[in-house]
Amino acid sequence: MSVPAPLGTVFAVDDEEPMRNALRxxxxxxxxxxxxxxxxxxxxxxxELNRPACILLDLxxxxxxxxxxxxxxxxxxxxxxxxxxxxxxSVAHAVGAMRAGAVDFVEKPFSNEELLDRINKALSIxxxxxxxxxxxxxxxxxxxxxxxxxxxxxxxxxQGQSNxxxxxxxxxxxxxxxGYRARITEKLNAKSVADLVRIVQQCxxxxxxxxxxxxxxxxxxxAPAGSV
Numbered sequence: 001m002s003v004p005a006p007l008g009t010v011f012a013v014d015d016e017e018p019m020r021n022a023l024r025x026x027x028x029x030x031x032x033x034x035x036x037x038x039x040x041x042x043x044x045x046x047x048e049l050n051r052p053a054c055i056l057l058d059l060x061x062x063x064x065x066x067x068x069x070x071x072x073x074x075x076x077x078x079x080x081x082x083x084x085x086x087x088x089x090s091v092a093h094a095v096g097a098m099r100a101g102a103v104d105f106v107e108k109p110f111s112n113e114e115l116l117d118r119i120n121k122a123l124s125i126x127x128x129x130x131x132x133x134x135x136x137x138x139x140x141x142x143x144x145x146x147x148x149x150x151x152x153x154x155x156x157x158x159q160g161q162s163n164x165x166x167x168x169x170x171x172x173x174x175x176x177x178x179g180y181r182a183r184i185t186e187k188l189n190a191k192s193v194a195d196l197v198r199i200v201q202q203c204x205x206x207x208x209x210x211x212x213x214x215x216x217x218x219x220x221x222x223a224p225a226g227s228v
Contacts, residue, residue: 007120011056012037020038059097143203158193
């Protein structure tokens with residue numbers, strides 16, 4: 001009989017051993033993969049984190065506290081959702097943590113149902129983020145198959161320019177632009193200009209590919225070296 005895959009990974013950072021043990025029992029029995037850490041510094045040594053995931057983070061730890069760990073994670077580009085555990089009297093700090101990017105907080109003592117609800121919410125957010133990143137990677141790989149000139153034509157097409165205007169801007173013939181357009185739509189598996197607009201937007205928003213720069217570099221004249 002196969003063992004069901006975990007619902008996601010919860011990385012719990014809390015300096016109190018009884019709390020860590022209680023979290024392990026609760027989360028493991030609820031179908032989550034669980035990793036426990038006694039301090040922020042210990043967690044930072046973990047390396048790459050399995051996803052989808054969320055980070056369950058004690059706000060008031062000695063040494064590096066929860067807010068400082070959250071800031072350090074963001075500085076390293078780790079954007080996995082954080083749920084803070086906070087004691088009485090620390091709600092104001094928890095609200096500040098949410099403004100800094102945490103998705104929620106739970107005040108101690110808390111019920112199991114309340115904590116599991118917050119964790120499931122955070123994991124749903126990360127699953128969506130993982131899906132977007134996967135789709136972004138697929139789009140980036142397709143766009144990377146385009147030549148520099150094809151990228152220039154792509155951006156101009158998505159700006160609503162006609163073949164004639166693109167030909168004039170890039171010092172090409174309209175028929176040559178038509179050929180570029182056909183190759184672009186084939187490589188990107190696009191059926192319309194709307195599809196091309198979506199692809200360009202996804203690249204620039206999530207993939208960090210400045211496609212628009214290809215137009216400014218295109219000064220009318222010969223195609224960039226290596227272009228076809």
